[in-house]
Amino acid sequence: MTSTLRRAVAGSVVSALVALSLVVAAPVGPAAAAEEGLAVSAVSRYRLDPAADLVRATMTLDLRNTSKDTKADGGVYAYFFDAYTVPIPAGATDVRASTGGSRLSVRTSGTDDPSTQTVRIGFPALRYDQQRRIVLEFDVPGAPPRSANSTRVGPGYATFVAYGPGDEGRNRVEVIAPSAMSFASTVDGFDTARSGGTATYTATENTFEGGLWATVSLRDPAQVTERVVDVGDLSLTLSAFPDDEQWSRFVAGRVEEGLPVLERLVDTPWPGGLQRIREDASPSLRGYDGWFDPTGDEIVVGEQLDDDLIFHELTHAWVSADTLEQRWLFEGLAQAVAERAVDETGGTPREHRSVGPDDRDAVPLNEWSGDAGSRSADVDAYAYPASYRVMHTLLADTTDAEFAAVVGAAVRGERAYDPPGLVTPSGGRTSWQDWLDLVEDRAGVEGAPELLSTWVLTKEQRALLAPRERERTAYRALDRADGPWLPPEGLRDAMTVWDFDRARQVREAVAPLGPDVAAVQQASARTGLAVPPSVREAYEQAALDPDYRELASTLPATATALRAVGSARDTAARERDPLSDVGTTLLGVRERADAARTSLADGEVGRATTLARESTERAGWALPLGLGLLLLGVVLVVGTTTVVVVAVRRRPEGRHAHALPERSVDPALDPSSGR
Numbered sequence: 001m002t003s004t005l006r007r008a009v010a011g012s013v014v015s016a017l018v019a020l021s022l023v024v025a026a027p028v029g030p031a032a033a034a035e036e037g038l039a040v041s042a043v044s045r046y047r048l049d050p051a052a053d054l055v056r057a058t059m060t061l062d063l064r065n066t067s068k069d070t071k072a073d074g075g076v077y078a079y080f081f082d083a084y085t086v087p088i089p090a091g092a093t094d095v096r097a098s099t100g101g102s103r104l105s106v107r108t109s110g111t112d113d114p115s116t117q118t119v120r121i122g123f124p125a126l127r128y129d130q131q132r133r134i135v136l137e138f139d140v141p142g143a144p145p146r147s148a149n150s151t152r153v154g155p156g157y158a159t160f161v162a163y164g165p166g167d168e169g170r171n172r173v174e175v176i177a178p179s180a181m182s183f184a185s186t187v188d189g190f191d192t193a194r195s196g197g198t199a200t201y202t203a204t205e206n207t208f209e210g211g212l213w214a215t216v217s218l219r220d221p222a223q224v225t226e227r228v229v230d231v232g233d234l235s236l237t238l239s240a241f242p243d244d245e246q247w248s249r250f251v252a253g254r255v256e257e258g259l260p261v262l263e264r265l266v267d268t269p270w271p272g273g274l275q276r277i278r279e280d281a282s283p284s285l286r287g288y289d290g291w292f293d294p295t296g297d298e299i300v301v302g303e304q305l306d307d308d309l310i311f312h313e314l315t316h317a318w319v320s321a322d323t324l325e326q327r328w329l330f331e332g333l334a335q336a337v338a339e340r341a342v343d344e345t346g347g348t349p350r351e352h353r354s355v356g357p358d359d360r361d362a363v364p365l366n367e368w369s370g371d372a373g374s375r376s377a378d379v380d381a382y383a384y385p386a387s388y389r390v391m392h393t394l395l396a397d398t399t400d401a402e403f404a405a406v407v408g409a410a411v412r413g414e415r416a417y418d419p420p421g422l423v424t425p426s427g428g429r430t431s432w433q434d435w436l437d438l439v440e441d442r443a444g445v446e447g448a449p450e451l452l453s454t455w456v457l458t459k460e461q462r463a464l465l466a467p468r469e470r471e472r473t474a475y476r477a478l479d480r481a482d483g484p485w486l487p488p489e490g491l492r493d494a495m496t497v498w499d500f501d502r503a504r505q506v507r508e509a510v511a512p513l514g515p516d517v518a519a520v521q522q523a524s525a526r527t528g529l530a531v532p533p534s535v536r537e538a539y540e541q542a543a544l545d546p547d548y549r550e551l552a553s554t555l556p557a558t559a560t561a562l563r564a565v566g567s568a569r570d571t572a573a574r575e576r577d578p579l580s581d582v583g584t585t586l587l588g589v590r591e592r593a594d595a596a597r598t599s600l601a602d603g604e605v606g607r608a609t610t611l612a613r614e615s616t617e618r619a620g621w622a623l624p625l626g627l628g629l630l631l632l633g634v635v636l637v638v639g640t641t642t643v644v645v646v647a648v649r650r651r652p653e654g655r656h657a658h659a660l661p662e663r664s665v666d667p668a669l670d671p672s673s674g675r
Contacts, residue, residue, distance in 0.1 A: 037067025037079055037128075040210075042166035046140075048177040048218055053153050055140035055160055059086065064131045080125040088138055089151045089160055090117045095138040097121045104134065114148040115161070145244045145303045150215075152281065152303075155242040156181075156223025159281040164203075164212040171211065175201040177218045184282035186215045217281040224278075227252060231259045234270055239278040247279050247303055254310040254345075261341045262311065265400070266318045267408025273297060274317050277310075287380065292316035307347040311338035318411045325431045328365035328456065329410075332387030336395050337407065353385040357455050365390065365456040366432060390455045398443050406443040410434070416441040417475075417492040432456060433498050467500045474507055481514035483521050488542040509548045513539070516555035523559045527566025532558065534603035554605070561605035561612070568593040568612035571619045579627055586625060587618040 041062040048055050067079035088095070090110070097104040097119075105122040119136065126132050140160050142153030152159040162185075164173035175190070177183070179199040183190070190201040206212045224239040229252045236255060240248040255277070263270055276298040283290050283300055290301030292313045299313040315334040324330040335350075342349050356362070361382040368383040395403055405420065410430040412423050416437035430438070436452060439445040449465050457465075475495055479487055486492065488510050494503035517539065524531045535558045542548055572593035576584060584590065592615035600608035 037065060038081055039064045039066050039170075040166050041170040042164050043172045043174070044162065044164035044166075045174045045176065046160070046162045046216075048153075048158050048175075048181075050156075050178060050220075053141070053155065055142075055153055055158055057088070057092075057136075057138050057140060059134075059136040059165070061086075061134045061136065061165065062131060063126060063134065065126045065128050068128050078127065080127045082125050083120055083122045084134065085118050085120045086136060086165055087111070087116050087118050087161075087163060089140045090115050090149045091143055091151060092117065092119075092138040092140050095119055095136075097134055097136045099123055099132055099134050106136075115150045145241070145247070146305070156220035157241055157281070158216075158218045159285075160216065162212075162214050162216050165210070166206075166212075167210060168206050169204075171204060171206055173203045173212050173214070175216050175218075177201075178220070180222065181218045181220045182282075184217045184219075184285050186285045187212075190214075215285055217285050219280055219282070229255050231256055232270070234259065234274075236274065237276045239276055241279055241303070244279060244303060247305065250305045250307075251277055251310060254307045255314070257345050258307070258311050258341050259314065261344050262314055262318075262337065265337050265340055265404055265407065266315070266411055267404035268318055268411050271317055274299065274314075277301070277313075279303060287377075292320065294320065294322065306350075307345070308338050308342050308350040311341040311347075315341075319407075321429075323411050323413065323429055324435075325429045326366055327368050327370060328383060328387035328390070329430070329432060329435060331384060332391035333407065333410070335388045336391040339392070340400075340403065352388050353381070355382050355385045355389065357386070362386070364458045364461075366458060366461065386455060390451060393451055394439055394445055394448060395443070398445070402443045406438050409438050409442055414438070415492065415496045417487070417495050419486070434496070437496070464498060464500075468498060471495065471500045471503045471507075475503070478507055478511060478514065481511075482517045482539075485517060485521075485536060486540040488539060488548070490543040490547070493543065506548075509545060510542075513548065513551055513555060516552070516559070519559040520555055520562065523562035523566070527562050527569075529562050529566055529569075529597070529600065531562070532600060532603040532605065535605070557605045557609070561600055561609045564609045564612035564616070565593075565596045565600050568596050568615040568619075571616050574619075579630055582625070582629060584619060586629075587621060589615050589619045592618065 042059060044057070044059045046055050046057045061084065063081070063084060065079070065081055069076055069078045071077075088108075090113075092108075095106050095108060097106050107120045107122075109118050109120070111117060119138070121134060121136060123132060123134065140151060140153060142151050142158065142160070143149040145152070150159065151161070158177075162173050162175055164171045166172070175183070177199055179194045179197055181199070183192070183199070183201050185201075185203075187203070187207055189205050190203045193200045193202070201216070203212060203214065207214065221239075223242055225242050225245065225248060227238045227240070227248045229236045229238060238248050238251050238255075240251075259270065273294060274292075274297055276296075278298055278300050279302070280300050281302055284302050289304065289306070289309050290299065290313050292299050299310075299316075301309055301313060312334050315337045316330070319330045319334045319337065321327070321330060324333070339349060341347075359382055361379055363379055363383070365383060365387055368379060368387075370377065370380070395406070398406070409416075409420065413428055413430060414420065414423055416434065420442065432452070436448055439448050449469070453462050453465060472495070475487065475491065478491070488506070491503060491506040491510055494500070494506055520531055520535070523529075535554060538547070538554060539551055542551060572584070572590045592611050596608045596611035596615060599605075599611060
């Protein structure tokens with residue numbers, strides 16, 4: 001949302017004539033009318049005629065002279081009025097006035113405001129306590145789009161000033177239009193009555209002493225010229241006034257060329273949530289050039305051909321109250337993004353009003369509030385350019401990569417104390433504290449605390465900067481001590497939410513773990529073994545005192561396990577003589593070393609250490625076992641050989657006995673025969 005905050009000033013004028021040959025013509029504003037002796041009652045009716053593209057206006061004025069004749073210096077002073085001047089829209093036609101059925105003279109004149117002219121109504125002298133009813137009528141045709149005259153009347157839309165010059169409590173302004181048309185006004189207080197397809201909007205409270213001045217806008221949503229713009233997967237509908245094709249062409253070109261640039265600058269894909277860009281005068285009636293309406297999924301802007309404005313409102317799809325907490329954050333950042341997009345696409349940069357923190361309307365920007373559709377306040381005229389100046393100063397010297405990194409981190413809700421790209425489940429909207437941390441840590445911006453202290457922070461918030469710097473210095477020292485690991489979650493969370501007392505307590509509990517973390521990392525580097533992911537995660541996600549106490553034993557055990565597993569691995573892989581190799585195989589040295597590495601990777605550091613030590617110890621028995629097996633083999637071989645030799649020696653005798661021929665014995669010669 002952007003703001004222009006233009007104020008319209010108008011007044012009616014009366015001409016006063018004094019008798020006794022003394023003539024005084026003194027123009028006075030409505031605030032002085034009663035003091036000058038003229039009471040005014042009025043009913044001002046503005047009726048939209050859609051068929052003719054005209055607003056037909058009728059003012060019914062009741063004037064009464066309240067200035068009594070006075071006696072002085074032997075004479076009588078008689079005060080009377082013979083003219084009344086009323087501001088009407090510039091370009092009004094068929095201006096006419098009458099009283100009692102008789103036409104009165106009218107004379108129109110221009111003013112310094114290109115949208116306003118005055119009409120002077122002349123009438124016969126109105127003496128003390130006399131009354132006169134005057135009916136002023138005129139038609140308002142409107143000017144072409146983007147004319148200096150802001151009055152517009154066209155097919156399905158109208159924007160014009162509805163002015164009523166009556167005194168407080170005696171003034172009534174009516175705007176009559178088809179009930180299908182939406183209604184917006186620069187002032188609140190219009191009541192609505194509907195009947196027979198017509199809506200009447202009525203206001204009776206003056207906006208200044210002596211009159212009511214309101215710019216109103218009427219819009220028929222059915223009377224539009226629509227055009228669809230496709231950029232990648234995004235389809236946007238452009239809804240323009242039926243007679244303003246130039247606006248559609250311009251906005252389509254800005255969307256097609258600018259959206260890819262914005263995605264790159266914000267470092268985040270298009271988030272969706274936008275269906276339409278609509279041309280409408282209603283934002284200007286609330287003091288803005290345009291706004292992004294997330295509830296209606298639309299951007300609403302006026303007729304101006306302003307690429308800066310289109311890029312600003314498109315950026316609100318990412319940078320809004322949904323993603324950033326403070327208004328100055330999302331308005332200033334949206335303008336900073338738009339400015340880079342304008343520069344990259346060769347557009348015309350916007351000139352910003354020069355403001356300072358000591359201006360009369362200045363406030364700490366963290367106290368600036370409001371949202372899309374709310375009525376612009378006086379502070380907006382300061383806060384918009386001030387927010388831009390702060391954001392521009394913060395980011396002007398960043399490279400495109402640094403700019404995108406910090407803007408994307410803010411949009412995604414990243415924490416400065418986490419690595420880029422990590423969004424915690426509890427990540428919410430980015431606050432001014434988050435933003436300060438991000439611009440310093442992600443973009444390397446220097447002097448950010450001093451800048452925010454000058455423009456953004458309240459006295460209470462400025463008091464937080466000193467303890468913040470103290471704890472950030474201590475945090476950086478601890479972060480260096482734990483090397484590439486993140487400090488524990490408990491500390492990162494405390495730093496993120498600026499709870500510096502808790503941060504100190506956590507840091508004191510965590511700091512003694514630094515040497516153990518270093519020992520683990522050194523053991524990993526020397527052995528070439530990765531630290532078990534569960535161990536590093538246990539350190540980085542530690543958030544409570546029991547977590548820190550457990551790490552005091554887990555980390556040393558992990559360092560021991562890394563060294564033991566590394567030693568076992570190297571021992572198992574060492575080249576050996578054949579005897580040792582046999583022993584290694586039989587003792588399962590390699591299998592235990594592999595099992596130790598697997599256990600280590602799984603985070604089972606105790607088991608890994610045990611297996612590693614078993615593997616190393618068994619490796620020491622490999623050669624003795626191999627030698628023993630060799631000796632046993634020799635013994636077995638020698639024993640077997642001996643048995644074989646003995647057997648060989650015995651077996652020839654048997655073979656000789658069996659080899660002798662069997663002899664025949666004569667029974668007669670055999671003594672055993674009994675013969």
